[in-house]
Amino acid sequence: MAEKERLQKVIAHAGVASRRKAEQMILDGKVKVNGEIVTELGTKVGRNDDVEVEGVPIDKEEPVYFMLYKPRGVISSVSDDKGRKVVTDFLPEVKERIFPIGRLDYDTSGLILLTNDGDFANMLMHPSHEVNKVYIAKTKGIPTPEQLKQLKKGITVDGEYLKAVHAKINSTDSRKNTAIVQVILHEGKNRQVRRMFDTLGFPVDKLKRERYGTLDLKGLNAGDYRPLKPFEVKQLRQLAEENVE
Structure with missing residues (x-):
């Protein structure tokens, strides 16, 4: 950290909390700089300043x-x-x-x-945030274009609404009854691609995330x-x- 930066940014960079939460912690008097409680959001700190959040010192590492x-x-x-x-x-x-x-x-x-x-x-x-995450799935069975449209409309699985931004078949193997499908998500809910295809009746054999933004x-x-x-x-x-x- 070459120059002085806003205290909430330094706390966020350290992975302690989001910037918004860091701001609230400062306002709540939970942050000390060089042993003194600081409640001013405009406060700036440099490399030589000691910052504590709820009594715990933070390391001011360069972001990587x-x-x-x-x-x-x-x-x-x-x-x-x-x-x-x-x-x-x-x-x-x-x-x-x-x-x-x-x-x-x-x-x-x-x-x-x-x-x-x-x-x-x-x-x-x-x-x-809507950053595209592109996945390639190998499915057991070959989904129809109508079934892939369902993924784009969104489906509810175990009470959770899951939706793909885009889904298309890249290739099929009718002899092995498998398909290679590209799926684009904005979210990244737990096992989202697998759960969506399971619901449609096409278990995913292999899954790879090829792109992120x-x-x-x-x-x-x-x-x-x-x-x-x-x-x-x-x-x-x-x-x-x-x-x-």
């Missing part, structure tokens, strides 16, 4: 942004009580305390973002990662900000 090609059989978390592999295991050289933005299911592969910037993560996960997996194999370029971070911010009310 990574993209990982998550393999199947990996948990989208920073730890697992059952000892299974987690996404951060694939970035052992990264010293910052990064965490995944959203999640990909254990048996789903593909593009997942990791950062230590809580503000950025909260922005991308905002319910109305402007990003794709080009040049990466499963288990590979790379830092995002500054312009890629900027593009994602712009995509999210355009759509958040």
Whole structure:
């Protein structure tokens, strides 16, 4: 953090809370700077200032942004009580305390973002951010165009409304009775693609997230990662900000 930044932004970057929640914490007198309670939202802090939230010091790390090609059989978390592999295991050289933005299911592969910037993560996960997430599903059975339209209209599964932005068949194998289907989501509800296809009667055999906003997996194999370029971070911010009310 080269220059001074607003206190709520520093708290959000540290992953403690969203910027809005950080503002409320400041107003509620839960934040100290250099041992003094601060309730002024315009307060700016630099690298040498000590910031505490509810008595706990925060590390003012430089924000970092990574993209990982998550393999199947990996948990989208920073730890697992059952000892299974987690996404951060694939970035052992990264010293910052990064965490995944959203999640990909254990048996789903593909593009997942990791950062230590809580503000950025909260922005991308905002319910109305409308950042396209493109999935490729291999289904058992071949859905009809009418059935795929149902996904775009939205279906209720176990009391939860699930909807795709777009769905189209890329290819079919009539001998094996399978289809490769592209599905675009704005949301990322738990096991959303699998649950939608299960409801239609086409279980998903394999699922991969190929794109996230402007990003794709080009040049990466499963288990590979790379830092995002500054312009890629900027593009994602712009995509999210355009759509958040």
